[in-house]
Amino acid sequence: MQNKISKRVLAGMYAVVALVTPGLAVAQDALDSGDTAWMLTSTALVLFMTIPGLSLFYAGMVRAKNALSVMMQCFTICCLMTILWVLYVYSLAFADGSAFVGGFGNAFMANVGVDTLSGTIPESVFSMFQLTFAIITPALIVGAFAERMKFSAMLWFMGLWVSLVYGPVCHWVWGGGWLGEMGVLDFAGGTVVHINAGVAGLVAAIVLGKRSGYPKSPMKPSNLVLTMVGAAMLWVGWFGFNAGSELAADGVAGMAMAVTQIATAAAALTWMFIEWKSHGKPSALGLVSGAVAGLVAITPASGFVGPMGALAIGIASGLGCYLAVVKAKRAFGYDDSLDAFGVHGIGGIIGALLTGVFVDAGLGGAGLGEGVTMASQVSKQVVGIAATIVYCGVVSFIILKVLDSVIGLRVNEQDEQEGLDLALHDEQGYNL
Amino acid sequence: MQNKISKRVLAGMYAVVALVTPGLAVAQDALDSGDTAWMLTSTALVLFMTIPGLSLFYAGMVRAKNALSVMMQCFTICCLMTILWVLYVYSLAFADGSAFVGGFGNAFMANVGVDTLSGTIPESVFSMFQLTFAIITPALIVGAFAERMKFSAMLWFMGLWVSLVYGPVCHWVWGGGWLGEMGVLDFAGGTVVHINAGVAGLVAAIVLGKRSGYPKSPMKPSNLVLTMVGAAMLWVGWFGFNAGSELAADGVAGMAMAVTQIATAAAALTWMFIEWKSHGKPSALGLVSGAVAGLVAITPASGFVGPMGALAIGIASGLGCYLAVVKAKRAFGYDDSLDAFGVHGIGGIIGALLTGVFVDAGLGGAGLGEGVTMASQVSKQVVGIAATIVYCGVVSFIILKVLDSVIGLRVNEQDEQEGLDLALHDEQGYNL
Amino acid sequence: MQNKISKRVLAGMYAVVALVTPGLAVAQDALDSGDTAWMLTSTALVLFMTIPGLSLFYAGMVRAKNALSVMMQCFTICCLMTILWVLYVYSLAFADGSAFVGGFGNAFMANVGVDTLSGTIPESVFSMFQLTFAIITPALIVGAFAERMKFSAMLWFMGLWVSLVYGPVCHWVWGGGWLGEMGVLDFAGGTVVHINAGVAGLVAAIVLGKRSGYPKSPMKPSNLVLTMVGAAMLWVGWFGFNAGSELAADGVAGMAMAVTQIATAAAALTWMFIEWKSHGKPSALGLVSGAVAGLVAITPASGFVGPMGALAIGIASGLGCYLAVVKAKRAFGYDDSLDAFGVHGIGGIIGALLTGVFVDAGLGGAGLGEGVTMASQVSKQVVGIAATIVYCGVVSFIILKVLDSVIGLRVNEQDEQEGLDLALHDEQGYNL
Amino acid sequence: MKLIIAIIKPFKLDDVRDALREAGVQGMTVTEVKGFGRQKGHTELYRGAEYFVDFVPKTKIEAAVPDELVEQAIEAIVGAAGTDSIGDGKVFVSDLSQAVRIRTSEAGVQAL
Amino acid sequence: MKLIIAIIKPFKLDDVRDALREAGVQGMTVTEVKGFGRQKGHTELYRGAEYFVDFVPKTKIEAAVPDELVEQAIEAIVGAAGTDSIGDGKVFVSDLSQAVRIRTSEAGVQAL
Amino acid sequence: MKLIIAIIKPFKLDDVRDALREAGVQGMTVTEVKGFGRQKGHTELYRGAEYFVDFVPKTKIEAAVPDELVEQAIEAIVGAAGTDSIGDGKVFVSDLSQAVRIRTSEAGVQAL
């Protein structure tokens, strides 16, 4: 297992080493065409998760008059993150720097050439694969403030957030920073991606306030057929997310794919059966919500746990996220429109914690590090979770408050009534 | 060709060998990252065929009030099969056992670790790849009883069917069982997947009876745009299905992809031109129905035949399935809602038979085995087809009859009228 | 870089060499499973671009009554091209022949066996990968004459066009023909695919005439949600298009994927901000139109330029295509329904020209050939562009005029009013 | 002339059209509507948010008929649309003071 | 009997339904319509093609009521549907000469 | 006051709206409907299942107008909606006993 962790961490380190002595990196490792083939594919799969996957998942859940707006937000995020990434965010996250943030050694993709390697794959591929994570993370946040945020404010928020929150936290865990050093386990992004996005979403939902009419007026999903398509695309794309995080086509990648499949299925069925039991009927939206919860929770664990650990993580996340979405949200009264926090925040926390448990070889996992007990691993996980929640929560809050006072975060009442598609974009999603 | 058959069969055998002497398996074969990359991708592609591919293909063909229900059935099958697979079905299909069924050596994924290989790929990947076949096969059956089956009965049926029918038949052909031993050729699942699903579908359609109003009331497809999307996804995903069945990224996989493309195109055009000729206009649904027919028929043949054999198989299946769907169904009067039998059953039979013909090296195929004539190969194919039809037909019938008397198979008239989405799941597919 | 160009060109040459001395080709190169894995995947990705990608992109932009017709056209083209390809077009494009067109050495896929290699991948895979280009190119043209062409005329046009235009031009550039020999750079199809399709589209739009009611009656896109899905699929699939054009999983493929991502994001944002500035609101359709423009423009450059060159190409194409689509089309008054020329023609020209600029090592590119200056490279590019425009324009015009006089190109007024779905195919896209 | 407005269950449309045609009604115009009345609606549930929808899908038929056909037309509708269950719908009749066929400018009963 | 036809803003439907129910109206039929009037529409722009849409989404309610309920019903609608902004809509009233309940063949006010 | 109900071909909507506006009609309400009459429908075929659809898409316009505008309004519609082909549609006129503008509670012709 150490081997696997180091593979992940090494990727970042190679980027650094390559800066200084590119020849050396090449000397140490040679390009493996099989690993490269899988990582090219994984990059495509993870991009596919955001566009069209997540876009559809979200577009189907909002009212028809806002369908395009959420898709457009996801798309624009995809574009904006790409530009910021190659300009400086990749460097902030993965270039040599402090324990808290990377330097500017790879800004403007400096020192990333056709022949630069990162492990056994081209660094261009490593960088693009990581970019797809930096795309989906802010895109997930869209679910929390859907149907009411100004497009311009959304752009500013996302640009600042990826620079001030995502880049640093990514560096902490994967780029050679303090959390990774401490031994926090996050194979594919439980903290970096899901807790991060979930917490930012919760803060945004609260700062922006509820949608006008919520929760009294009906806000039925406009197109659950497309939501299910989006969920399916997320599921399939997640194979690239989790198995791709191994950065190689090997046994760990294979097992990561297997546990992803198992946890997802278990979480989906768990949610479905709870709903069936408590409401009397199982629903399609419940089923796929459970699936996404399972995908989220297995993410940090995917390179570390075995099939039976995956089953347990799936069941736990199906249950936990169901409670968060169906019970807690109503109890607390915030309007997390599409449950970015309920699913990604809570699912990410459950997964991050249980990674510390099921990594244990006795529970079928890859095994704890030398001298590490389950309790100590779990407390490392708690540190990772807490650090992410606090840092992301505070900085997201500040960014939002500043933007609100400078340009305003919310559309006006009338635009919200008319729908963002017409009000902000002069177009309609459906003219059937 | 023997080489290729054995590769397929060996995969199962390695699983077995690995049980007893894992070290040995590793000694014989080393992991190939290129093969592994392709099989990880293929697994994603075949999962993609069911969700969202088949779900959309089916959802577009039913009435809008049942769109979610068929998608939800496909999704739930995906989840349920995953759990049963890792618990015991993988073991039933591929672990060492008798000529008729595998043992429990791999139950709970026992003996499948990060380093366990199956040929040149991790066994975890082999198992997940095979799982995606165990997912799509029952999902195909959904087409036969769409718009009228109880969700609970569907769950029970599928769980029992995969345990009692799919697992054993898969073992017969690919897991070291009697059909494989006898030399029946089924590269990617003509018998195991398509005839199996088609026959079970036919039995289900007959046991459940016709949809209320069929064939008098109009039952127009609600969203053929999505059906075409689903068909396209099936087509693309099928590259993983057929070329992935080689379990390696090599020349056979390449040729399997090529013949898949050719047969599909030929079948689609055949159906389209027949319809154009006989009805006066070519239709989009006809075109994609033909495409699926071609995909089905080339499946058993894909590793064995050449481009011109593929052309012939495509034309034959386009014609044969057209007749089954447009003529025979009406003549016999059963209500196979979305033609699971007409396309998968008949297409599978045509493909399985013609595999025995076009495998001949003289017809551009990979060549018959030593001492095997075309006639003897075709008779082996007939045995494979007949065994599958009889076994699957009888056991499916028994399961359905038992379930009908215990919990009832059909929704009531009023629920059928209202639509399963509202009646069974309290939700609607479209709120545009 | 020379290495890369030659890789591309060699692929064609191997096909030729393999004809004469298949043993030799095998002797020179061995199959690489990683490269093969990536090319199998890339083939799936590029097919995915047309079905369902482009089909959806187009179907969402037409009126609901024509949605199926454009999808059906794309699908039928996919089938028809497959058959013509294996019969003779592959041979015309890639078999040994003159500087202008290939011979018939690979007609009926002769000499393409399971063990035939093309570089480090099976020739079957090379041929199928190239087929997917021969599918999407004519499918792109559909956008220009959407909503008014007879289905039968469309079939004849496409069959003739691929034989008389696509096959030869492909041979000129990639099959060992005169443009490739001269040193024109076209990594993944700026001339062969995009200029070719754009020009043919423009000619078709002019010969067919405007849609009845254009531009007075409103012709609003029926389903922009699906258009965005289609655009996303094009984007993701384009990774196979561009990075796959390296025919290997290596550093050039990795960089090709990276520059594709960068140029696309830059072009999308460029279009969006121009529209925001000039119209007052940014639109989703504008954003994805820009993305496609960027994808088109980076295509010829993708194996040759660096990240900053990609940024420049993206911005240039976003601007250039915006002007072509929003300003020039209106000024000239032709009815290129879905802007096949405005996006693919203009984007292709911009990309082909700028490839000659940003290939320069000083601008971060792979470097100009020995003894080649930027000016001389750009003039080669101009020759490639001009030759394609003239040849494609003239031959397309002749084919259309002949077909018009023999069978007629346009549906009648009443069919156009009713919509092609009902009038030509007796079916409807949506029955919600 | 009278305008007959019938609200019926959607799946009865074809039967009612046939019955009206037999009763001598030459044309009609049909609208998809939602009805509210004694028939209960349904519940929808999305991630814990429960909506009770008390509108049920109905089909509205409007047919302009000469006075002498009114009785037969009503009978035809009532006969064809009934299922003896709540929600079968209503028939309303109002006066029409004029009718014109656009194509020919014919007015009055000839226009129907 | 009278037929009350109200054109309202779509999001006011639930309020109006409740108000009518309180006023004693037992049933109604609802249609999604597009309205044209003083309220301005919106602009759409697709790749440079600009469309000005002067129809706005409205909801039409039709309720047949006994004569004595007409005043209350109108008041209920006016009270519940108003937002004091342009486009709130209209109420129209016309005569009904007959009403029949399909299920029971009851006629007249009993049928409502 | 009268309620003018016009059934027209959908693509004529903009022309008719303009004509009505010119004739002095200030507002109208539009519904997508399906029409049955002399104009033939179409056939659909799905995997061998043939459906003959005898309803054709139509657009219904309802406009409440003061009595003195009725003739002009009818003429405007007939003039703008005609294509001289079967299926051009009909205009029906019925009485309105009352009209109220919700926003202001104005009643009668002022409300139109």
Ligand SMILES: Nc1ncnc2c1ncn2[C@@H]1O[C@H](COP(=O)(O)OP(=O)(O)O)[C@@H](O)[C@H]1O
């Ligand atoms: N007073 C009314 N005015 C207009 N439409 C009505 C009225 N009452 C009922 N309807 C319509 O008739 C339909 C059926 O009425 P309902 O009361 O449910 O059952 P029934 O027809 O058996 O009395 C309703 O859904 C509604 O569309």
Ligand SMILES: Nc1ncnc2c1ncn2[C@@H]1O[C@H](COP(=O)(O)OP(=O)(O)O)[C@@H](O)[C@H]1O
């Ligand atoms: N003369 C009319 N006939 C029929 N419907 C009308 C008429 N005038 C207005 N309407 C309907 O009422 C709606 C509201 O009218 P409008 O003039 O926009 O505002 P207001 O209700 O404040 O006067 C319109 O959208 C239209 O549907």
Ligand SMILES: Nc1ncnc2c1ncn2[C@@H]1O[C@H](COP(=O)(O)OP(=O)(O)O)[C@@H](O)[C@H]1O
């Ligand atoms: N008696 C009627 N009552 C209500 N609507 C009618 C009636 N007759 C015709 N219509 C409407 O008018 C439309 C056109 O009528 P049709 O008979 O097809 O042609 P035309 O208008 O040329 O006589 C029909 O589709 C229908 O919507």
